[in-house]
Amino acid sequence: MWNDILALLKQELIVCFIILILLIIKVGAAEWKIDRILMLANVLLLANFVAGFVSNFEGSLFNEMFTTNRLINLEKNMLNLATLIISLQSYNWLKSHKHIIEFYVLVLSTLLGMFFMISGGNLLIFYLGLELSTIPLAAIANFDLAKRQSSEAAFKFIISSAFSSGLLLFGISLVYGTTGSLDFDVIGHMLTGTSLQLFAFILLLSGFAFKISVVPFHLWTADVYEGSPVAVTSYLSVVSKAAIFFVLVPVLYIVFKPLAGHWYNMLFILSILTMVIGNLFAIRQNNLKRLLAFSSISQVGFILVGISGSSQAGSASVVYFLLIYVFSNLGAFGVVSFISALTGRETIEDYKGLYATNPMLSWVLTIALFSLAGIPPTAGFFGKFFLLMAGAGRGNYALIVIAALNMIIALYYYLGVVKAIFMEANESPIEHLKVPALPKMGMLLCAIGIIVTGFVGWIYDYISALSLGF
Amino acid sequence: MNLSLLVLVPLITAITVLFCNGLRQVRAVSLIGSLVQMVLAVALLVFYWEERGGGNNAMMLFESSYKWFGPLNINYHTGVDGISIAMILLTSFVVVAGVLVSWTVDRMSKEFFFLLILLSLGAYGFFISLDLFTLFFFLEISVIPKFFLIGIWGSGKKEYSALKLVLMLMGGSALVFVGLLGLYFNTDAGNGFYSWDIIQISEMNIPVEVQKIFFPFLFIGFGIFSALFPFHTWVPDGHSSAPTAASMFLAGISMKLGGYGCLRVATFLMPEAAHEYSGAIILLATIAIVYGAFATLMQKDLKYINAYSSISHCGFVLLGIGMLTQTAITGAIMQMVSHGLMTALFFAAIGMIYNRTHTRMVAQLGGLLKVIPFISTVFVIAGLCSLGLPGTSGFVAEMTIFIGSWENTDTMYRIATILACTSILVTTVYILRAVGQTIMGPFKHAAYNQLTDAAWNEKFAAGILIVGILAIGVAPLWLSELLVSGTDTIIKHIQSAITI
Numbered sequence: 001m002w003n004d005i006l007a008l009l010k011q012e013l014i015v016c017f018i019i020l021i022l023l024i025i026k027v028g029a030a031e032w033k034i035d036r037i038l039m040l041a042n043v044l045l046l047a048n049f050v051a052g053f054v055s056n057f058e059g060s061l062f063n064e065m066f067t068t069n070r071l072i073n074l075e076k077n078m079l080n081l082a083t084l085i086i087s088l089q090s091y092n093w094l095k096s097h098k099h100i101i102e103f104y105v106l107v108l109s110t111l112l113g114m115f116f117m118i119s120g121g122n123l124l125i126f127y128l129g130l131e132l133s134t135i136p137l138a139a140i141a142n143f144d145l146a147k148r149q150s151s152e153a154a155f156k157f158i159i160s161s162a163f164s165s166g167l168l169l170f171g172i173s174l175v176y177g178t179t180g181s182l183d184f185d186v187i188g189h190m191l192t193g194t195s196l197q198l199f200a201f202i203l204l205l206s207g208f209a210f211k212i213s214v215v216p217f218h219l220w221t222a223d224v225y226e227g228s229p230v231a232v233t234s235y236l237s238v239v240s241k242a243a244i245f246f247v248l249v250p251v252l253y254i255v256f257k258p259l260a261g262h263w264y265n266m267l268f269i270l271s272i273l274t275m276v277i278g279n280l281f282a283i284r285q286n287n288l289k290r291l292l293a294f295s296s297i298s299q300v301g302f303i304l305v306g307i308s309g310s311s312q313a314g315s316a317s318v319v320y321f322l323l324i325y326v327f328s329n330l331g332a333f334g335v336v337s338f339i340s341a342l343t344g345r346e347t348i349e350d351y352k353g354l355y356a357t358n359p360m361l362s363w364v365l366t367i368a369l370f371s372l373a374g375i376p377p378t379a380g381f382f383g384k385f386f387l388l389m390a391g392a393g394r395g396n397y398a399l400i401v402i403a404a405l406n407m408i409i410a411l412y413y414y415l416g417v418v419k420a421i422f423m424e425a426n427e428s429p430i431e432h433l434k435v436p437a438l439p440k441m442g443m444l445l446c447a448i449g450i451i452v453t454g455f456v457g458w459i460y461d462y463i464s465a466l467s468l469g470f
Numbered sequence: 471m472n473l474s475l476l477v478l479v480p481l482i483t484a485i486t487v488l489f490c491n492g493l494r495q496v497r498a499v500s501l502i503g504s505l506v507q508m509v510l511a512v513a514l515l516v517f518y519w520e521e522r523g524g525g526n527n528a529m530m531l532f533e534s535s536y537k538w539f540g541p542l543n544i545n546y547h548t549g550v551d552g553i554s555i556a557m558i559l560l561t562s563f564v565v566v567a568g569v570l571v572s573w574t575v576d577r578m579s580k581e582f583f584f585l586l587i588l589l590s591l592g593a594y595g596f597f598i599s600l601d602l603f604t605l606f607f608f609l610e611i612s613v614i615p616k617f618f619l620i621g622i623w624g625s626g627k628k629e630y631s632a633l634k635l636v637l638m639l640m641g642g643s644a645l646v647f648v649g650l651l652g653l654y655f656n657t658d659a660g661n662g663f664y665s666w667d668i669i670q671i672s673e674m675n676i677p678v679e680v681q682k683i684f685f686p687f688l689f690i691g692f693g694i695f696s697a698l699f700p701f702h703t704w705v706p707d708g709h710s711s712a713p714t715a716a717s718m719f720l721a722g723i724s725m726k727l728g729g730y731g732c733l734r735v736a737t738f739l740m741p742e743a744a745h746e747y748s749g750a751i752i753l754l755a756t757i758a759i760v761y762g763a764f765a766t767l768m769q770k771d772l773k774y775i776n777a778y779s780s781i782s783h784c785g786f787v788l789l790g791i792g793m794l795t796q797t798a799i800t801g802a803i804m805q806m807v808s809h810g811l812m813t814a815l816f817f818a819a820i821g822m823i824y825n826r827t828h829t830r831m832v833a834q835l836g837g838l839l840k841v842i843p844f845i846s847t848v849f850v851i852a853g854l855c856s857l858g859l860p861g862t863s864g865f866v867a868e869m870t871i872f873i874g875s876w877e878n879t880d881t882m883y884r885i886a887t888i889l890a891c892t893s894i895l896v897t898t899v900y901i902l903r904a905v906g907q908t909i910m911g912p913f914k915h916a917a918y919n920q921l922t923d924a925a926w927n928e929k930f931a932a933g934i935l936i937v938g939i940l941a942i943g944v945a946p947l948w949l950s951e952l953l954v955s956g957t958d959t960i961i962k963h964i965q966s967a968i969t970i
Contacts, residue, residue: 316541376610385603385647386542392651397683400651404644411640415617415633423621423629457538464541 007057008068011076012119014051015112018044019105026101034095041104042438045084052077060121064183067121071466075246075319076115082239082326083111088442089334090231093341103143106136107235114243123172123182126247130168130211133240134161141228141236153227157236160220164210171203184255191258201259204251205266211244214304215273218297222281225293230337233289237296238329242322245303249318253311267308268399275301275406283413286347288336291413295372296329298410305403306387313390316464321383323463324371324453328380331368331446335361338439343430348417353426358433362421364443369414371450374407379453386460471517473532473548473598476558479507480591484584493579497569500583504565504590511555511562515952518555522955529669529959530600538604543664547601553803553956556949557597557730560810563938564722565590568715570931571818575623575713582623585615586715593723597730602650602666605735609646609695609727613639616724619716620708631704631711638704639724642694646731649687653739656680671739672963678742685743688736689751695728697784699758709777714821717773721780722814726806729787733799737791738960741967744794749882751792756886758785763896772820772830775904776813779856782893783809789890790871793883796961798874800953801867807949808855808863808942815935816852819845822928823908826921832907837918839909844924846909848932853901855939858894863942868894870950 006013021044025032052073060067087104094100113132120126138161142154176182178197179190191197206217213221225233252263278298285291306317339361340346355362371380384407392400435443453459483503490496514532521531530549538544550558568586575582592612599605613636621632650666656676657665665671694701705725709717737744744751762782769775783805790802822845823838824830839846855862858869875887913919924932942949 313541370614375614376607381607381610382539386539388647389542389651389654392655395655397648397652401648404648405641408637408641408644412633412637415636418617419621419629419633422618423632457540457544460542461540 004059004061007055008059008061008066010055011052011073012112012115014048015108015115018048019108019112022101022105022108026105034100037100038091038094038438041100042084042087045080045087049077049080049084052080064185065122065125066116066119068119071319072118072246074463074466075118075242078323078326079111079114079239079243082242082330083107083235085326085330085334085442085445086231086234086239088438088445089234089330089337090229090341091436091438091442092338093229093231096341097143103140106140109136110134110240114240117243118246120247121184123175123184123187127168127172131165133243134165137232137236137240141224141232143232144229149227150229153224156220156227157224160210164207164217167203167210168207171200171207174200174203184251188255188257191256193259193262198259198262201256201263202266205263208244208248209270212241212248212300213297214270214300215277215297218274218278221297222290222293226287226290230289230333230340233293234330234333234337237293237333238326241296241300242326245318245322249307249315252307253315264308264394267304268396271301271304271308272399272402273301274298274304275403279406279409279413283409285413286349288346288348288351288417289340291348291417292329292332292336295410295413298406299325299329299372301406302384302387302403305391305399308394308396308399309390310393312464312467313386313393315467316460317383317386317390319463319467320460321387323459324379324383324450327446327449327453328368328371328378331364331443331450332372334439334443334446335365335368338435338443339430339433342433345430348420349426350430351417352420352424353429354421357429357431360435361433361443364447366418366421367447367450369417373411373414375411377454378450380450382454382460471514471532473534473550475510476507476514476594476598477591479503479510480587480594484587484591487580487584487587490580493576496579496583497573500569500587501566503587504562504569507590507594508562508566511559514550515555515559518550518552518952527955533600543666544603545601545667546604547667548598548604549600550598551956551959552952552954553730553734554597556803556807556952557726558594560726560807560938561590561593561597561723563934564718564810564814567814567818567931567935568718570927571718571821572713572715573925573927578622581618585618586719589615589619589719590723593727596727600668602654602668602671602735605731606643606646606650609731610640610643612724612727613643616708616712616716616720620712623713623716624711625713626711627707628711631707635704635708638694638701642691642701642728645687645691645694647691649684649691649736652680652684652687668734668739676740681740681743682746685736685740685747688740689732689747692728692731692736693788696725696732696787697758697781698728698788699754699761699781699785702758702762702781705781706774706777709780709817710771710773714817714824717817717821718814721776721817722810725780725784726810729784729791729802729806732788733791733802733960737794738963741964744964745968748792748794752789752883752886755785755789755792756889758782759789759890759893763893763900766900767896769900770832772823772832772904772908773817775832775900776816776820779897779900780809780813782897783813783856786868786871786890789886790874793875793878794961794964795874795877796957797877798871799957799960800950801870801872801874803953803957804863804870804942804946804949805867808867808939811935811938811942812852812855812862812864815848815932815939816856818928818931818935819849819852822924823849827915827918832904834914835908836911837909837913838921841918841921842923844929844932848924848936849909850905851936851939853905855943857898857901861940861943863939863946866942866946
């Protein structure tokens, strides 16, 4: 029993252990220097990431409430990687703050919550994990205490999360009422498609839709993304979104399989709305953070296209896309956050002529934007291609045509940024910025990931093999 | 011969360029890389002749296949037939010439040559791909460099043109993407097995209803690259704003990607639909030919003249493909090669003139033959090839298309052929007028007296392209024999589909 717990809960225990170390340092007598804390935190996160690859086991604990397998393990590793990259990239921003240990403790608690959420084999554990992963985020969204925008963002975030949690809980209780169980396996067999169950499903889906900001549940996203510190924004848009998708995919494919006919149509409409509206709003944005926020909404639409396809290809392409999305979105946010932390400039006009002063940053941002747009040879091309291919597997070509058109719209605003960077002159361009080692590592990690992932065919093969269960 | 060399050499060149310092190193590396590539292309031709001479009748030669994404049946599958070799030869000639005319690009030269080579990499990869995914991958690779090339080093309203060009071409490739997915999911051979492989798909029977749905996606998608009417509007803006080498690549290589795709993917893999839609294709192609020719008459800027005439000339390519007879298709491929060489030469000459006189307006030029005889001669040769003078490749290609088109006895096809023929007359008018006003007559500016004639690199660039033009124009048989096995396969496939 104890051996099982040690083996299967390995990743969760490591995160707890890191939190413990940081807390001990915090309450310890000596005041640590900020540089040292940052270094230690990054080393610990790196260790956490590496440890995710060694001695992994499959199995379940506590009456199947907690399960883990190789796919879940991979998903947790992806979240670890994203957290590490964000931590590296927010070096400059963190340096200007006093309470960075609190930042790391809060981030790691949300990570812990996501781990439980992904591993949950039961609606209760899922809900617990979800809350653990949400509430600390509101606290770090408010991390720039002096800025009013930051508090506003935190407040909007907590309100909208509470609302969506309410929807989820209502849905969960209805599911429990109609099927008599909270276990995923049991629910899957008990669903018959009565109208009450359908209502419960709609509530659950709305809860999910809130968290991953699917249109029409997206209204909180742009404000929260803009107001929060960029480190938090990238965490919100990559890590928490990815975690929710990792749950949403099995929930749809396994638990709500009996209702597949219904959720397929819902996803069809939601994905079109999300792609189109996300893109149309993104076109009009001048602030890069807002632009990336809306673009990440439209990316969610593309992921929904993939989910609405046939199940194995759907699951594999979603996980594969999210891996690439980690690199591309963090690459873009990394550069924006670095420049914003040092100069406070965030609009597209500010980026005019960036290439002349900061070629390295320009290239990383450009590659990341191309990857988001799905242009080869960046990995985003493969990710998008496979998502839409999974979507086309059901023969719904209308959806694919709309998605393909949306890729062109998206390309338009991404190219607008690239155009500003490379082609337009600026009287007062952003001066040359010296990139410290840690953020540089974070950015280069993203750039390498973007360029290499697509050419290493076995990554997809591996993910696809793991998704066989669906 | 390992075909991946054709992709690896540009890749290595491009990466080496990134590590070079200064214009001298960068251009030297680019030139060496592109010359090696040209030698490879010629060697490929020789090996191909040897193989065919030895009695190898396989549809594609030098095939190799590596698994890329196993669960999705995606392979990196390459192979060539005569048609691809002709295109590869064309690309290698244009690339060398393009590098040579960019000899003095000193602003961000590293990036410039990197992007040029990257663009050519996309084209080479496209022409050797036998896997539809790989083909699409390389098609898109060749698009984005144009955005930078035009937007950074271009002239006039360059940012607008760059954006317009890229969005339209990406729109085209989005259509291709949908068409390819539709094709892929209908290649089911019975046991849930789908295929991206061109050879395998050509042996399957894609249901006619499916073909009718997805053929337009593929044909229009590729057609946009080849200035299919009414999606030709990126051509004039893009060409005229682009720097010389980029114009040469655009007209000489990129537009050929579209024609090749229309033939190899759309028409070859969906022959029934191609037959079904052939009337529409010919209608659009004829409009492009006639409209392009008349629109050129109105142009005053040399680059616009060549850009609009490209629309007209590329219309011949689509016309030849739409006619679905072997002669016409052979002519279409010849026209692609001929137009690629001719238009690259034309743009090179315009670029050389512009570098010296700083104007491209026909009305402001004049008498150039007296001061820069070499460049003027090049300009005349390009013009004569454009209007199809016997002895140049333009004559051979257009003649073949007309003969092939006339084989179609249907009245409408005949009318289209006649209309297309008459456009030659218009071509003659605008070419002779432009050439006459530019290089004959008195000087318009006193400063033109001081102009210097072509430097060695410009002479070399023009020389290569002229050799290509004359090699086809004087002795066309080698080219038509090179193409014959490829067009045979295509035409047999089409005929068997139509008769059933």
